[in-house]
Amino acid sequence: MSATPGFFVMQFFMFAFPLSLMVAILFPVMTHALSRMAQAVLAPYFPPDTLTVVQNPFLNRTAFFLALPSVHPSKLFAAVNAVVSLIILFMLPRLRHAKHVFIFLVVVFFINIVSSLFFTFFPERFPYQASDYSELYIKQQVGIWFFAPLIMGLAILPLPASALSKLATLGAAFCYSLVFGTIRYIAFLFILTKATLLCMAILFFVFGPLVDFIYIVGIYSVYVTRLAKKLKGDFTTWKWLY
Amino acid sequence: MVVLILKIYLLFTVAVMVLYSVRHYLFTLNRLFGEQRMYYQDIVDSELKTLSVLIPMHNEEKVATHILDLLVQADYPADRIEIIPINDFSSDKTREVIEKYAARYPFIKPLHRTEGERGKPAALNAAIELAQGEIILVFDADYLPPKGILKSISVCFNDPEVGAVMGRVVPVNTRRNLLTRLLDLERTGGYQVDQQARYNLQLMPQYGGTVGGFRKREIVALGGFDTKILAEDTELTYRLSINGWKVVYANRAECYEEVPETWEVRARQIRRWSRGHNGVMFRYLLQLLGSPFLSLREKVDGTFLLFVYVVPVILFAGLLDSLTLFFLGQMELFSGLLFLIFLGAYNNFGNFAPFYQVGTACLLDGATQRILLLPFLIFNFFFNLWYITRGFFDALIDVVTWRKAKWQKTERFRKAGSPERIA
Numbered sequence: 017m018s019a020t021p022g023f024f025v026m027q028f029f030m031f032a033f034p035l036s037l038m039v040a041i042l043f044p045v046m047t048h049a050l051s052r053m054a055q056a057v058l059a060p061y062f063p064p065d066t067l068t069v070v071q072n073p074f075l076n077r078t079a080f081f082l083a084l085p086s087v088h089p090s091k092l093f094a095a096v097n098a099v100v101s102l103i104i105l106f107m108l109p110r111l112r113h114a115k116h117v118f119i120f121l122v123v124v125f126f127i128n129i130v131s132s133l134f135f136t137f138f139p140e141r142f143p144y145q146a147s148d149y150s151e152l153y154i155k156q157q158v159g160i161w162f163f164a165p166l167i168m169g170l171a172i173l174p175l176p177a178s179a180l181s182k183l184a185t186l187g188a189a190f191c192y193s194l195v196f197g198t199i200r201y202i203a204f205l206f207i208l209t210k211a212t213l214l215c216m217a218i219l220f221f222v223f224g225p226l227v228d229f230i231y232i233v234g235i236y237s238v239y240v241t242r243l244a245k246k247l248k249g250d251f252t253t254w255k256w257l258y
Numbered sequence: 259m260v261v262l263i264l265k266i267y268l269l270f271t272v273a274v275m276v277l278y279s280v281r282h283y284l285f286t287l288n289r290l291f292g293e294q295r296m297y298y299q300d301i302v303d304s305e306l307k308t309l310s311v312l313i314p315m316h317n318e319e320k321v322a323t324h325i326l327d328l329l330v331q332a333d334y335p336a337d338r339i340e341i342i343p344i345n346d347f348s349s350d351k352t353r354e355v356i357e358k359y360a361a362r363y364p365f366i367k368p369l370h371r372t373e374g375e376r377g378k379p380a381a382l383n384a385a386i387e388l389a390q391g392e393i394i395l396v397f398d399a400d401y402l403p404p405k406g407i408l409k410s411i412s413v414c415f416n417d418p419e420v421g422a423v424m425g426r427v428v429p430v431n432t433r434r435n436l437l438t439r440l441l442d443l444e445r446t447g448g449y450q451v452d453q454q455a456r457y458n459l460q461l462m463p464q465y466g467g468t469v470g471g472f473r474k475r476e477i478v479a480l481g482g483f484d485t486k487i488l489a490e491d492t493e494l495t496y497r498l499s500i501n502g503w504k505v506v507y508a509n510r511a512e513c514y515e516e517v518p519e520t521w522e523v524r525a526r527q528i529r530r531w532s533r534g535h536n537g538v539m540f541r542y543l544l545q546l547l548g549s550p551f552l553s554l555r556e557k558v559d560g561t562f563l564l565f566v567y568v569v570p571v572i573l574f575a576g577l578l579d580s581l582t583l584f585f586l587g588q589m590e591l592f593s594g595l596l597f598l599i600f601l602g603a604y605n606n607f608g609n610f611a612p613f614y615q616v617g618t619a620c621l622l623d624g625a626t627q628r629i630l631l632l633p634f635l636i637f638n639f640f641f642n643l644w645y646i647t648r649g650f651f652d653a654l655i656d657v658v659t660w661r662k663a664k665w666q667k668t669e670r671f672r673k674a675g676s677p678e679r680i681a
Binding site for chain 2: 019020021024113114115116117119120122123127130131134142143144148152170171174175176217220221226229230231233234236237238240241243244245247248
């Protein structure tokens, strides 16, 4: 049960590293599957032949993503959005007793204002279409899939628990990452194309990697809680305690 | 050119985040695999050091009786101890409470301050002048010291190399609300893993200004506390360390404190800490690097510790940088790396601990359910980013304009006459 540094290193190279290596090798296949899935789900909401899976070079290999039509917001819509966000921003300090929520909302509305002003004054200079965002998301998601097993592995593999339970947790976190990344991709593309490109920045910064980190920490916390209950009272685990 | 600078800065931000994550990860591994470096708890000394226990108080009528009740029951010979409650310009009934105790216990020697400089460092300086003990112990007024803590701390000073000792702080009002529970998690990670690992690895444990002590003669020789500095505890840590003294972390010397129960109070506290800590950073960085008494590893860790309240500022600028790059259409290369930014961001704020550090600390403490709250540390993400950054700029303005910071006491929440039960 007790972990040792050597055992930890061995487990890291047996469990976590192969998962990341798998992502590094198989990301063209994974992104292709993800794009096809998104295409199948979104197809009913678009005219025929407007959704296509395309590819671009990424890290000396190929990443696939879904190309799809964009809807640019009108200048009026962007301006109204900026004004409304600004008003809300000035009203937010009323949340005096929930400063943690207040600061988070300030960040959200600040990004929204910047984005709205961009579309109000320089709409032609906005550097992304929905397809560009789609590509950016895929590259970001590959990064998340690559780093998630490494971070999770570094966090749980040194703990004094059975190798099987650690492997199962790593696998669960990785599977969750795959499923969550897929669902979020489809949802984001739907929002951007059916609503407006205006919220692209918010989706990227607020609901991007930060959210991934929350579920990684969540899975870790559930695992450690169960382990803590199991170890409670077992002083032999920490030999230096007596 | 501008885009290139922005990209380089973003890479710099990622590098800083990763470096701090690695530092805390090494601490975590040390606690999981390394041996616990014992301090001095097994020493039984027939001749205990003489102690002066200082309790700075500014309008502390709600809590004054609790700490005094506990200190008069402390397991320490009455002829070797004096307790000096420092009534620092209180406008409530703190004076009356203290005087009531002084009348009953001859070893309680109150100091009432009504003129001169205000604030904790000035109050401590005034009390040190009066103190007769070889060793000065300091407790904030809201702390609830257990019976044996005075011995646990004072015994460390039998080692002539030890300049200061820091005990472990445990929140007593953890169950109040989400904020107090999150602060409890932070404290757990910060003490059980961070401080203990730094002590194990012979780096630089930090004297925290309360639940600890220092040698009177040496501090007087070094000029006492600097009243211009808000973080007098961090300042003392660095002043002692660069002059060759060791700071000891006594994990077993636990003391209970009241943590802020509202986000408003927490915001003021964290901003003040950031201002004070960064003030120390501006003043001591070069002295730290040039100290002939510190090893390379102590200097490296000391530098990391000095910059700990600069990291959120770097991150804040990094996030604005990435937003700019996004609207310039230059995020492609960095999209994958953003995850690493958030890894660091989630983890490295002030004395707050990364999730793996907190999880490990809870495991070592034998805690269970509270670990489930780890994902809620996300609430600290933008909150700390904002207030620590503001504190950094406060410190910067202090340095540039020679402005003197005013001491602000953290608001107390405990009701008079009803101390929290010590679990």
